[in-house]
Amino acid sequence: MSRVVQSVLITGGTGSFGKTMLRGLLDQGVDEVRILSRDEEKQDALRNDLRDDRVRYYIGDIRDRDSVERAAYGVQCVFHAAALKQVPSCEFFPHEAVRTNIIGSENVIRAAIRSEVESLVCLSTDKAVFPVNAMGMSKAMMEKAAQAAARDLGVGAKTTISCVRYGNVMYSRGSAIPLFIRQIKLGNPITVTEPSMTRFLMPLRDSVALVNYAFDHANQGDLFIKKAPASTIIDLVSAIKELFEVPGHPVEIIGWRHAEKLYETLASAQELTSSEDLGDYYRIVMDQRGLNYKQYFSEGDTGTAAYEDYHSHNTEQLSVEGVKDLLLGLPEVQTELAAWKSGR
Secondary structure, eight states: OOSOOSEEEEETTTSHHHHHHHHHHHHTTOSEEEEEESOHHHHHHHHHHHOOTTEEEEEOOTTSHHHHHHHHTTOSEEEEOOOOOOHHHHHHOHHHHIIIIIIIHHHHHHHHHHTTOSEEEEEEEGGGSSOOSHHHHHHHHHHHHHHHHHHHHOTTOSOEEEEEEEOOBTTOTTOHHHHHHHHHHHTOOEEESOTTOEEEOBOHHHHHHHHHHHHHHOOTTOEEEEOOOEEEHHHHHHHHHHHTTOTTOOEEEOOOOTTOOSSOEEEOHHHHTTEEEOSSEEEEOOOOOOSOOHHHHHHOOOOOOOOOOEETTTSOBOOHHHHHHHHHTOHHHHHHHHHHHHHO
């Protein structure tokens, strides 16, 4: 962050993103960081690990408006990371995805506005673009709720609301990479749904950098995207097998999980028509039109630009060697490799 910040709230602060963001904020000298989450065991583990009086822990659920308002009162900015993120679980329990990702997010948005926080950054996912599953649909609705509130507030309001959207965070909790490594260590086959499936690959540090960028540069209603490389799932598996020196480890094709996509899209062609290319990032500007469309039919811009969706099939495609380089930059993978080699 380039701006001075005294107090921050992170919803879902005991998750992979939240803990990394928290440590970065403490390193920057932030006076107070509040963590709002439901899991008291994870909060206790984090408290014992950090032993830092600048961190305050709030047990609560974003589904409960009082919980959010209590945690948000008096803070300067809010990073909203709390969500249900697993595609299969949201697919089987879509009402729970609605309660957390839509209604819970609305609670965070309203609490931030009432507390007059300086900036609210909401974390979204590539699955929100052309959503085919409940998780993606609920995150798309979160984006819509954030932009609707931003549109109502308008430019110059005390609170700036923005969103960030990114793809798979490497080695985040519940993701494929730690699963594949665990399967190798247990001697079980690596389970792959569809080998040709592509996914964006983003280290956790890049997702934190994206959120910081949004905090520093957002205008009302902006949505920021970090450009990222991708690979096929089978190349990811091959890279992990080579790093762990188990080239013959079996791979089992288990078929598509519920509502999976062949590739993920970070930005649609329509969104890119109102975007600004910032080098490493895209800024997608909020549509600020009202409900009176007549003026746009009679006076609209007739010019069009040629764009295509930005997705994991047409972004930079990493080779197996490229994936290995990216994996070796993750501290968690380095730790796993060291433990694997010492135990053999």
